[in-house]
Amino acid sequence: MSGAAAEIVFDRVTKRYPGRAEAAVSDLSLTVPAGEICCLVGPSGAGKTTAMKLVNRLIDFEEGDITIGGESVRSLDLTELRRGIGYVIQQVGLFPHMTVAENISTVPRLRGWEKGRTRLRVDELLDLVDLPAEDYRARFPSQLSGGERQRVGLARALAADPPAMLMDEPFGALDPITRARLQHELLRIQGAVRKTIIFVTHDIDEAILLADRIAILREGGVLAQYDTPARILEHPADDFVERFIGSDRGIKLLSLRRLDELELAPLDGAIDLRASGDTTMRDALSQMITHGSRSLVVVDSEGQPRGVVTLDALAALAE
Amino acid sequence: MSGGLLLAQGEPIIPDFGEGSDCVVENRFFCPDWVRDNWAGVIQPALLQHVKLVVIAVAIGFVLSFAAALVAHRYRLVEAPFTAFSAVVYTIPSLALFQLLVPVTGLTVTTVEIALVGYTLLILFRNTLEGLRSVPPDVLEAARGMGYTRGQTLWRVELPLAVPAMFAGLRVAVVSTIALATVAALVIPYGLGYPIFLALREAFKTEIVVAGGLAVLMALVADALLVAAQRALTPWASARRLA
Amino acid sequence: MIRKHNRRAAKAAYSVALGVALLLGLSAAAAPAAPQQSTPIIVGAKNFPEQYILGQLYRQALVAAGFKVGYKENIGSTELIDTALKSRQITLYPEYTGVMLSVTFKRKSLPKTPQATYSLAKQLYERRGQTLLARTPFQDRDVIAVTRATAKRYNLKTLSDLKRVPNLSIAGFPEWNTRWRGQIGRQYGVKGFKFVPLAGISAYQLLDQGDVLAADVFTTDPPLLGSKYVQLRDPKNMFGFQHVAPVVDQRLVQQYGTRFTSTINKVTRLLTVKAMQAMNKAVIVDQRPAARVADAFLKANGLKKK
Structure with missing residues (x-):
């Protein structure tokens, strides 16, 4: 299990803890297409972390099945299964007694890679997560900042080029600026590596930003809705989903769309506010409100005005 | 024997036993001549014996407590009985422990070593176990999630991370065993305790200074060696923290 | 300094040992030497x-x-x-x-x-x-010794003579005071003296320096060889044999x-x-x-x- 991304399928999976009446995950079926990010979201107690840990059997289950690339996780040797799935957690869990390089080469070492190959891979990954290898290879985790640690954690999970990754609120403990930066880094890296990622978060905005598809779970691990962010925002399946995604779903929806998608009005007089075509509509709206302007000029990559977006046009969209 | 009293057969002859140097007779603070005369015959053997007592006691104590800690780490039930056992041993005064052992193991080095090993158990066991348990839960979860087996987790993660706690235990055990090993002299003329106790009774200053000083020096050297060893083994623990 | 009377500490150790012996079911009696x-x-x-x-x-x-x-x-x-x-x-x-x-x-x-x-x-x-x-x-038993000069000055021969000494001070091992102060008072009428516990210094040195007037020592101590010190007799054999x-x-x-x-x-x-x-x-x-x-x-x- 390595290399190309693999499809992950939950097939009627139920997880019950002994002594508890309600199931933690109930009859969960969903398919994560290969190379996509699936965010598991929901209130606490909705079983999102449990559902994720069933995949690498950190939590075992009896009912239903999960397959990765068509192979049942239950048919695989436990350690082999885990070594084939990248795993990233909120507290990172770097080994304090190992250098950055040693941490990243954990799984390659477990799999018996040659030293030379491992070393090359470490440098490649450090480069990928934007940490200069020369500078970082020999550091210990205690010599890294929170954000740097999570980058190393990500590199470690990617080390043996697993087809699937599990990420459990990886950015939850970071400050907002670092978090935002790492979210975009993840998208950039995903653009390059194309893994199948199951990403647990309680932050719906993070899910909207990162996910190709979002699975919203409710109490008892019941799947409330599984769809693309846009469709969930546009058509919440029920009251629970609607409440969960919040009363500002109109605004959230705008964050999924970019100014390029709009038909622009012709230039009309002098407008100070400018934005490029790949700005999200949400950011454009925010700028207009911030500057007390009812319109904004969209410019092309050379900075030449292409047309005007008005407040009214945005409001009409969000209906 | 009539009541044990023997009629004196005249006064005994008291021969000339030879005299000590002025320094010795006046019992000055430090007599180099005494040290020179007694280094090879008294002090050096006592020092070597002392080192042997300590090394053997700590080595055996470490192996036993290490094994016990591994078992207790795996099976929690083992912890309480072993702690209780080693704590009871720890609280028995050495003289009392010797009382128990002498009928079985005699007036021998074995008797002393058993007592010394007994005193190291509590500290070494507690520290090793605490060390194994001090591994952060997220590190253990990451290890499990990445496919470490239980054994690999123990040997590659938990034990290396327990090393500083184990060394802390070793340092206390070694230094206290160096001090405690002087009680060997209660059972046999062995180790630095022999000249120390003897000199204390005679209030003979040179011997107190030399033998006592060597014991202190030995403790300092042993501790420094352990600190150096720990530094070498755990570079990560002393790595500069990010401000 | 010769010391054999290390009784107090040893006694305590012995009781603990005995208790533990019972606890562990180990005792001297339980392990007799094989008949030889x-x-x-x-x-x-x-x-x-x-x-x-x-x-x-x-x-x-x-x-x-x-x-x-x-x-x-x-x-x-x-x-x-x-x-x-x-x-x-x-x-x-x-x-x-x-x-x-x-x-x-x-x-x-x-x-x-x-x-x-x-x-x-x-x-x-x-x-x-x-x-x-x-x-x-x-x-080799306890004896109270004084310097020859002190003995002469107060005309000291037996323990009871110590009653007459003003500002009497006696040096001895710390446990001496608890064990003998009452006895020496009852048997010889020596009371109200100052006790100086010995710690890292010989009793003879204290006597020589005049820090104490009398000191509890042992009869076979080498300093008693000469005539520098006088041992006070103990006619009632308070110190035993x-x-x-x-x-x-x-x-x-x-x-x-x-x-x-x-x-x-x-x-x-x-x-x-x-x-x-x-x-x-x-x-x-x-x-x-x-x-x-x-x-x-x-x-x-x-x-x-x-």
């Missing part, structure tokens, strides 16, 4: 100079008489050496008659004469398989008979207080090895070939 064809002669000695000398004297005299002898010296307390004796780790050792009764047999009151002290101890040992050979002329008698395993007597006992007794009868003080001085003050001192003494007195 012959009991070896193993001389034991406690851990202070006088005992090394005594141990060496008996050992060397027996060897000179053709016996095969084991030797274990430096055994840390009366209780421990008694345990070693009972478990036959040693089969002979010199002990003080008063200590036998008060420590080994835990007697509260002691007989009034040296002979009665010795006889009672012997009787008690024989009940458990040991016996005593002859006792020494010397004894501390002659030395070899405690031996009765099997040794049965096995080797008078050839064995007379060899020991010949040594014992030579041990006057002068002889013991001289040998203690050689070991303590001149730092001569105990083995060589014993050797010289035995040779001088014809108990070992020159």
Whole structure:
């Protein structure tokens, strides 16, 4: 299990803890297409972390099945299964007694890679997560900042080029600026590596930003809705989903769309506010409100005005 | 024997036993001549014996407590009985422990070593176990999630991370065993305790200074060696923290 | 400083040991030595100079008489050496008659004469398989000493004379005060004195410096050899009697008979207080090895070939 991304399928999976009446995950079926990010979201107690840990059997289950690339996780040797799935957690869990390089080469070492190959891979990954290898290879985790640690954690999970990754609120403990930066880094890296990622978060905005598809779970691990962010925002399946995604779903929806998608009005007089075509509509709206302007000029990559977006046009969209 | 009293057969002859140097007779603070005369015959053997007592006691104590800690780490039930056992041993005064052992193991080095090993158990066991348990839960979860087996987790993660706690235990055990090993002299003329106790009774200053000083020096050297060893083994623990 | 009266700490240790022995089901009695064809002669000695000398004297005299002898010296307390004796780790050792009764047999009151002290101890040992050979002329017991000048000035001869001394101060080991202050008050009327506990300094030094007027010392201490100090008599024998008698395993007597006992007794009868003080001085003050001192003494007195 390595290399190309693999499809992950939950097939009627139920997880019950002994002594508890309600199931933690109930009859969960969903398919994560290969190379996509699936965010598991929901209130606490909705079983999102449990559902994720069933995949690498950190939590075992009896009912239903999960397959990765068509192979049942239950048919695989436990350690082999885990070594084939990248795993990233909120507290990172770097080994304090190992250098950055040693941490990243954990799984390659477990799999018996040659030293030379491992070393090359470490440098490649450090480069990928934007940490200069020369500078970082020999550091210990205690010599890294929170954000740097999570980058190393990500590199470690990617080390043996697993087809699937599990990420459990990886950015939850970071400050907002670092978090935002790492979210975009993840998208950039995903653009390059194309893994199948199951990403647990309680932050719906993070899910909207990162996910190709979002699975919203409710109490008892019941799947409330599984769809693309846009469709969930546009058509919440029920009251629970609607409440969960919040009363500002109109605004959230705008964050999924970019100014390029709009038909622009012709230039009309002098407008100070400018934005490029790949700005999200949400950011454009925010700028207009911030500057007390009812319109904004969209410019092309050379900075030449292409047309005007008005407040009214945005409001009409969000209906 | 009539009541044990023997009629004196005249006064005994008291021969000339030879005299000590002025320094010795006046019992000055430090007599180099005494040290020179007694280094090879008294002090050096006592020092070597002392080192042997300590090394053997700590080595055996470490192996036993290490094994016990591994078992207790795996099976929690083992912890309480072993702690209780080693704590009871720890609280028995050495003289009392010797009382128990002498009928079985005699007036021998074995008797002393058993007592010394007994005193190291509590500290070494507690520290090793605490060390194994001090591994952060997220590190253990990451290890499990990445496919470490239980054994690999123990040997590659938990034990290396327990090393500083184990060394802390070793340092206390070694230094206290160096001090405690002087009680060997209660059972046999062995180790630095022999000249120390003897000199204390005679209030003979040179011997107190030399033998006592060597014991202190030995403790300092042993501790420094352990600190150096720990530094070498755990570079990560002393790595500069990010401000 | 010679110290054998280490009773308090040893007593506490002994009670703990006893308790633990019961707990663990381990005891000296539970591990008797296997019956043997012959009991070896193993001389034991406690851990202070006088005992090394005594141990060496008996050992060397027996060897000179053709016996095969084991030797274990430096055994840390009366209780421990008694345990070693009972478990036959040693089969002979010199002990003080008063200590036998008060420590080994835990007697509260002691007989009034040296002979009665010795006889009672012997009787008690024989009940458990040991016996005593002859006792020494010397004894090593507590005695209050003052400088000759002080003795002259206050005309001091016995303990009761101390009543007359104004601002009396007495030095001694810390436990001396608890054990003897009441006694010396009741028996000799000496009360209201200042007690100075000894800590890392010899009693004689305190006397010489005039820091104290009187000091509790032991009768075989080398400084008492000369005429510098006066020992105050103890006519009521408050301090009891501390002659030395070899405690031996009765099997040794049965096995080797008078050839064995007379060899020991010949040594014992030579041990006057002068002889013991001289040998203690050689070991303590001149730092001569105990083995060589014993050797010289035995040779001088014809108990070992020159």
